[in-house]
Amino acid sequence: MNGNITVRRVGANEASRYIExxxxxxxxxxxxxxxxxFMLPISRTTAVDFWTRVAHGVARNExxxxxxxxxxxxxxxxxxxxxxxxENQPHRxxxxxxxxxxxxxxxxxxxxxxxxxDEAARDAGKSVLVLDTVTGGNxxxxxxxxxSMRAGWQRVGVVPNYALMPDGTLxxxxxxxxxxx
Numbered sequence: 001m002n003g004n005i006t007v008r009r010v011g012a013n014e015a016s017r018y019i020e021x022x023x024x025x026x027x028x029x030x031x032x033x034x035x036x037x038f039m040l041p042i043s044r045t046t047a048v049d050f051w052t053r054v055a056h057g058v059a060r061n062e063x064x065x066x067x068x069x070x071x072x073x074x075x076x077x078x079x080x081x082x083x084x085x086x087e088n089q090p091h092r093x094x095x096x097x098x099x100x101x102x103x104x105x106x107x108x109x110x111x112x113x114x115x116x117x118d119e120a121a122r123d124a125g126k127s128v129l130v131l132d133t134v135t136g137g138n139x140x141x142x143x144x145x146x147x148s149m150r151a152g153w154q155r156v157g158v159v160p161n162y163a164l165m166p167d168g169t170l171x172x173x174x175x176x177x178x179x180x181x
Contacts, residue, residue, distance in 0.1 A: 004071040005109055007116045015055035015065055021075035022054075022067070023047035029099045030166050035134045036097055040166040054080065054097075064120045068100070068109045076104035079113040083124045093121045095131040098139065110142055118180060127181035134165070135172035143176050152178045 010018055023044060030042045038046065057063040062084035068077035077100040083093045095117050100109045121129055133139040135158050143153045153176045162173035 005068050005076065005104075005107065005112065007066060007068045007077075007109075007112045009116070009120060010058065010065040010067055012059040012061070015058040016052070018065070018067060018075060019048055019051040019055060022051045022078055025075055025078060025099050025101050026050065026097075028101050028103075032102045033166060034099065035137070035163055035165045035171055036099065037163075038166060039164065039168065042166070057082075057084070060084075063096075064117075064124065066113055066116045066120060068104075068113055070104065076101045077109045077113055079117050081117050081121050081124070081126075081129075083121070083126065091126060092128040092130065093124065093126040095121075095129055098131075110139075114142075118178070122180050127179065129178040129180060130175065131177075132162075132173045132175045134163070135174045140174050143174075152180075154178065 026038070026047045027042055027044065029036060030038045030040065054063065054065060058065045062082065064081040064083060066079050067075050070076050079098040080096045081093050082096050085092050098110060098113060118129070131143070133143065144155065156175040156177055158172050158174050160172045161170045163171055165171050
């Protein structure tokens with residue numbers, strides 16, 4: 001089913017080489033309606049600038065960048081683990097920008113990215129993960145399904161009108177947490 005997909009951590013020295021490919025995935029997801037902090041129309045400059053900042057964060061060990069690549073080496077998905085947290089939360093990390101290109105969905109890539117995020121967080125000495133996602137969206141169903149499959153994600157609650165969808169309509173956001181230890 002997903003045997004031709006490789007999920008791996010991108011090192012600090014190579015993160016900048018992935019900026020253009022990651023920009024493609026981000027643009028695809030936002031144009032497909034994903035509420036991941038960007039509005040329509042999303043420009044290539046906006047997407048490249050975002051991934052440039054991410055690459056700098058990887059170089060400063062503030063975040064872990066994971067990518068999913070197909071057999072041809074094309075990036076089809078990504079997720080980040082934000083490990084740089086306040087002084088009183090050294091044990092926590094945020095899971096951010098879990099994206100899978102529309103052409104690659106329904107192949108188990110998101111689940112593989114999330115499993116890799118768990119492993120990367122554990123390797124970084126983290127014991128608590130948190131994330132937020134659009135209420136009622138595909139990602140919320142993924143995290144809720146993972147909770148029922150004993151993957152450990154627990155729904156915390158919903159904040160109405162928390163963010164905007166790419167088209168400008170308000171949306172609620174659901175928060176989840178996971179205990180790794």
